[in-house]
Amino acid sequence: MNPFTPQTTPEALREKVSRVLGAFKHPTLKRDLTVLKALHHSALLDSTLHIELVMPFAWQSGFAELKESVSAELLRLTGATAIDWKLIHNIATMKRVKDQTGVSGVRNLIAVSSGKGGVGKSSTAVNLALALAAEGGRVGLLDADIYGPSIPTMLGTTHERPTSPDGQHMAPIMAHGLATNSIGYMVTEDNAMVWRGPMASKALLQLLTDTLWSELDYLILDMPPGTGDIQLTLAQNIPVTGALVVTTPQDISLADARKGIVMFAKVGVPVLGIVENMSMHICSHCGHLEAIFGTGGAEKLTEQYQCALLGQLPLHISLREDLDRGEPTVVSRPESEFTEMYRQLAGQVAAQLYWQGEVILTEIAFKAV
Numbered sequence: 436m437n438p439f440t441p442q443t444t445p446e447a448l449r450e451k452v453s454r455v456l457g458a459f460k461h462p463t464l465k466r467d468l469t470v471l472k473a474l475h476h477s478a479l480l481d482s483t484l485h486i487e488l489v490m491p492f493a494w495q496s497g498f499a500e501l502k503e504s505v506s507a508e509l510l511r512l513t514g515a516t517a518i519d520w521k522l523i524h525n526i527a528t529m530k531r532v533k534d535q536t537g538v539s540g541v542r543n544l545i546a547v548s549s550g551k552g553g554v555g556k557s558s559t560a561v562n563l564a565l566a567l568a569a570e571g572g573r574v575g576l577l578d579a580d581i582y583g584p585s586i587p588t589m590l591g592t593t594h595e596r597p598t599s600p601d602g603q604h605m606a607p608i609m610a611h612g613l614a615t616n617s618i619g620y621m622v623t624e625d626n627a628m629v630w631r632g633p634m635a636s637k638a639l640l641q642l643l644t645d646t647l648w649s650e651l652d653y654l655i656l657d658m659p660p661g662t663g664d665i666q667l668t669l670a671q672n673i674p675v676t677g678a679l680v681v682t683t684p685q686d687i688s689l690a691d692a693r694k695g696i697v698m699f700a701k702v703g704v705p706v707l708g709i710v711e712n713m714s715m716h717i718c719s720h721c722g723h724l725e726a727i728f729g730t731g732g733a734e735k736l737t738e739q740y741q742c743a744l745l746g747q748l749p750l751h752i753s754l755r756e757d758l759d760r761g762e763p764t765v766v767s768r769p770e771s772e773f774t775e776m777y778r779q780l781a782g783q784v785a786a787q788l789y790w791q792g793e794v795i796l797t798e799i800a801f802k803a804v
């Protein structure tokens with residue numbers, strides 16, 4: 436036992452640790468760690484301070500910043516010579532649209548949408564899913580973009596085919612640690628193009644419910660682009676927890692993003708916020724920044740609709756090249772500034788989902804095998 440702290444009781448130690456944790460400020464903490472009851476365990480053993488936190492949303496980056504910011508203060512206050520930190524994620528299941536029953540095994544379903552095609556919705560969905568996993572969540576990705584299922588290409592899984600362990604359900608295809616499924620695994624692109632509205636929506640609902648998702652904290656749904664009947668049907672019938680709208684800063688894209696926000700509002704799906712993709716072009720030769728699609732548009736949109744601007748991603752050739760190779764940036768360049776941006780986005784999405792919603796008790800997950 437450290438000579439400075441022989442008299443520290445477990446209660447007094449907990450109180451000290453709580454006070455320091457409670458003062459920590461972070462963009463993902465709308466209320467502090469003591470309000471969250473995050474401190475699960477603290478003990479001082481052989482001069483080592485053991486701290487165990489339990490968080491209800493994916494928080495690995497926030498945790499790293501916490502350690503960096505408060506460790507010196509904790510060592511000083513407790514007389515410990517080292518800290519053994521532990522973070523456990525027990526991710527909360529949040530209330531869904533109109534109290535719908537969830538998908539078996541899935542705690543939270545996040546729809547990634549866009550008012551128009553080509554703004555980088557699928558790219559965002561893929562990198563966001565991987566970033567949420569890096570932040571500590573168990574994550575799945577469902578490609579619902581029936582007219583252009585690009586997820587298998589982006590994950591390098593185009594040759595995979597789902598298997599069925601019971602002749603009725605599909606086992607998801609695992610890629611870079613994500614549980615995935617896509618209409619692209621089952622039909623060729625030419626076939627997908629002829630699907631009509633009701634058929635497409637039905638196929639997607641089936642894909643969602645007939646996949647044997649393992650226990651997932653977050654299932655990312657890459658929606659078909661646009662705000663037509665299919666999107667409306669999906670938004671109405673899928674037990675979505677929250678939606679993101681991806682846009683570029685360009686006027687036309689913003690006008691469409693606006694339609695997306697209105698569509699989700701109509702069916703009572705909470706919009707977690709806007710993601711601005713291709714905010715700035717970064718030249719791969721000289722690093723020069725250029726606002727090809729204009730600036731400030733998404734900010735205006737978030738002011739108008741009072742929703743959060745969750746992240747701004749640049750337009751950069753390596754982001755596209757990584758996706759074309761089936762090795763998304765978040766996994767192929769984990770130390771890059773782009774990965775950092777996606778991880779920040781993931782942290783914001785996870786936090787926003789938690790703070791904006793209402794926690795429900797996790798249902799006992801049962802698999803229909």
Ligand SMILES: Nc1ncnc2c1ncn2[C@@H]1O[C@H](COP(=O)(O)OP(=O)(O)OP(=O)(O)O)[C@@H](O)[C@H]1O
Nearest residue numbers: 552553554555556557558660713749750751754755
């Ligand atoms: N930030 C970015 N930097 C560079 N390239 C990007 C970026 N975002 C997307 N792209 C590229 O732009 C193209 C279109 O992206 P993506 O398929 O994600 O768009 P989408 O909105 O999902 O399109 P659709 O609606 O047609 O499915 C892809 O080739 C992708 O690699």
